[in-house]
Amino acid sequence: SAVISQKPSRDICQRGTSLTIQCQVDSQVTMMFWYRQQPGQSLTLIATANQGSEATYESGFVIDKFPISRPNLTFSTLTVSNMSPEDSSIYLCSVQTGSNQPQHFGDGTRLSIL
Amino acid sequence: GENVEQHPSTLSVQEGDSAVIKCTYSDSASNYFPWYKQELGKRPQLIIDIRSNVGEKKDQRIAVTLNKTAKHFSLHITETQPEDSAVYFCAAKTNFGNEKLTFGTGTRLTIIP
16 A cells, blocks of 8 residues: 655644644555544544645634645645644544545644643 | 444453454445554554445454444454554445545454453
8 A cells, every 4th residue: 555654743832833744645646635633532534635626624624724735646735723722633644546445544643732 | 424333432352352343324325334443652554344235354353244224334353362452443435426434433442361
């Protein structure tokens, strides 16, 4: 399966600041997704990153708070904007190499907001 | 939208015994059901999946069964080993124009040596 690199692996940030998380895949993939996993919780889909167009956000997530880019078929970024302690979580990128293919996850970014 | 319920939330079994985790889904149009294992501090890893045209699938000590009529599917782990200790997540996907997964709440499985 594709090798997924996510950066940074962890960060500690001040409230009110923004952080951009990168997801790089070693091969072209059709679908890229961003999830949030709060401590001890399940995975919640934030949005589907669409190549060359605006991301598709799930209920409860908005573009102003979580802007997403996907300039090509191997790379995407998620920005967590104007962070507050409630944004402390693990953010995970996942990819799918084609329709009807399984999703595979990156290692995640562990984010703590002070 | 799809809703996936998972039980139990925690499960402890003696090493060598079997473990069963159950999930139910709400959308009868869902047609793909993966299971992920997440060890502490690690990424979720796909361990097995099943599509709606199949009733059961096995991979060594792991099996998944699907009952479309009842809208539930189960993960079975036989001859459990300490390295099976992890959190397991089920998920469901409705493949109509999008590929998004809806996850269950997770089961923390502990294997007692």
